[in-house]
Amino acid sequence: MRDIFAEIWATAKRNKLRTGLTGFAVAWGIFMLIFLLGAGNGLINATEQNNNQFMDNSMVVFGGETSKPYKGFKEGRPIQLNDRDFGLTKNRFATHIEEVGAIVSQGPLTISYGENYTSSPVLGVFPNYQAINKIEMCYGRFINNIDNEQQRKVIVISDEQAKELTSRPIQSLIGQYVDVGSNAFQVVGIYKKKQSGSSSYGNTPFNTLRILYGGGDNMEQINFSFHGLDTEADNESFEKSLRSSINKNHDAAPDDNSAVWIENRFTQALQMKTGMSIIRTALWIIGIFTLLSGIVGVSNIMLITVKERTREFGIRKAIGARPWSILKLIIIESVIITTFFGYTGMVLGIMANEYMDMTIGHEEVDAGAFKATMFVNPTVGLDVCVEATLVMVIAGTLAGLIPARKAAKIRPIEALRAE
Known part of the structure; x- marks a missing residue:
C-alpha cells in the first residue's frame, strides 16, 4: 500500500495541472454547496426571527x-x-x-x-x-x-x-x-x-x-x-x-x-413557511447542481488520466501486472484526490460561514421605525457538510471506476499501439 501511495504522489507531481484542476472541481463544488446553504439559512433564520413577533395561532x-x-x-x-x-x-x-x-x-x-x-x-x-x-x-x-x-x-x-x-x-x-x-x-x-x-x-x-x-x-x-x-x-x-x-x-x-x-x-405564518420552503428548495437545487458540476469535472479528468496512461498500463500488463492492480491504482488515486480536496472545500465552506456569522451575522438594519437583523446563524449543520463531502468522494470513486475497468481490460498489444 505504501508503494501505491508513493506512486500516486509521483503521478500527481508529474501532472500538477491535471491534479490541481481535479482538486479545484471537487473543492469548489463542496465549498459552494456549504456556502450557499449557510447564506440561505442565515437569511431564512433572520426573516423568521423578524416576523416571529406574534403568537401564530x-x-x-x-x-x-x-x-x-x-x-x-x-x-x-x-x-x-x-x-x-x-x-x-x-x-x-x-x-x-x-x-x-x-x-x-x-x-x-x-x-x-x-x-x-x-x-x-x-x-x-x-x-x-x-x-x-x-x-x-x-x-x-x-x-x-x-x-x-x-x-x-x-x-x-x-x-x-x-x-x-x-x-x-x-x-x-x-x-x-x-x-x-x-x-x-x-x-x-x-x-x-x-x-x-x-x-x-x-x-x-x-x-x-x-x-x-x-x-x-x-x-x-x-x-x-x-x-x-x-x-x-x-x-x-x-x-x-x-x-x-x-x-x-x-x-x-x-x-x-x-x-x-x-x-x-396563522395564515401569515403558513405563507411565510411556504415561502421559506421554496427558498430552501431552490438553494438545495443550486447547490446540488454545483456539486454535480464538480462530479462531472472529476469524471472528465479521470477519463483523460486513463487515456494518457494507456501505454503505461499496457507495459504493466505486458510485464505481468494483474488487472486488479491497475484497477486498484486508479480507484485509490480517485478516492485520495476527492477525499483530500473535498475535505479542503468543506473546511473552507465552514470557515466562510463562520466569517459571515461573525460579521454580518450580528449586524442590524436601523430603518428608524424599526430594527431588523439581516443574518441570523448563517451556518450549515456538520452532518450536511460531512454528507456532501461523502457524496463527492463516492461520486469521485465511481467516476474513477468506469475508466479503471476499461483500462484493466485492455490488451497489452492494443495499449502499446495507443497514441
Whole structure:
C-alpha cells in the first residue's frame, strides 16, 4: 500500500495541472454547496426571527368601513367594534377560541415620575395581550384579570420608558406611582421593548382606561388565540363566519370584507413557511447542481488520466501486472484526490460561514421605525457538510471506476499501439 501511495504522489507531481484542476472541481463544488446553504439559512433564520413577533395561532379584529349599501345604509359607513361584538366572538365561537381580549388606546399621554417624563400612547388591554404579542417581562408582572375586574390604576411600561423616568436601576420603579396624564398609576411591571416596534406603549387594564376616558362600550380591537384551525381552508371558513356575524351586529352586508378587518397570524405564518420552503428548495437545487458540476469535472479528468496512461498500463500488463492492480491504482488515486480536496472545500465552506456569522451575522438594519437583523446563524449543520463531502468522494470513486475497468481490460498489444 505504501508503494501505491508513493506512486500516486509521483503521478500527481508529474501532472500538477491535471491534479490541481481535479482538486479545484471537487473543492469548489463542496465549498459552494456549504456556502450557499449557510447564506440561505442565515437569511431564512433572520426573516423568521423578524416576523416571529406574534403568537401564530392568533387573530386581531378591527373595525373598518362598509364598501357596499345594505338595509338602506350607504357605503362608506365606519364600523366601531363594541361589547356586543366582544361577547359574540367569545360565546358563539367558543369551540375554537381560547382566550379573548380587547384593546382601547389613549394619547399620547405624558408619563412623569418626579422631574422626569416621557410621552407615549397608553393601551388598555386584557391579560392575553402579553401572550399574543410575545411581550417579554424584565421586571414585575403584566396586567392580570383582577386588575381588569377591579379597575385598578396600574401600568406596565417598557424598559425604554423606564430609563427616561429614572437614572437609577429601572427595577426601582416597580411599586412606585407615576402620573399618567392627570391620574396616578402604580408601576407593576417593566417589559422589554421589541427592536421592531415603532414606539413604546404603556399598558393598563382595559376597563380602567376605557372608564377613565369615557369610552362607553366601544373598543378598537378584539384579539384572541385559537385552536383546531389547522389548514388555510379552515381559517378562511372561520374568518368568513366571524366577519359575517360581526357585520350583522352593525347592519353591514355579511360578505362585506371591508366592514371588518381580520388579521390572521396563522395564515401569515403558513405563507411565510411556504415561502421559506421554496427558498430552501431552490438553494438545495443550486447547490446540488454545483456539486454535480464538480462530479462531472472529476469524471472528465479521470477519463483523460486513463487515456494518457494507456501505454503505461499496457507495459504493466505486458510485464505481468494483474488487472486488479491497475484497477486498484486508479480507484485509490480517485478516492485520495476527492477525499483530500473535498475535505479542503468543506473546511473552507465552514470557515466562510463562520466569517459571515461573525460579521454580518450580528449586524442590524436601523430603518428608524424599526430594527431588523439581516443574518441570523448563517451556518450549515456538520452532518450536511460531512454528507456532501461523502457524496463527492463516492461520486469521485465511481467516476474513477468506469475508466479503471476499461483500462484493466485492455490488451497489452492494443495499449502499446495507443497514441
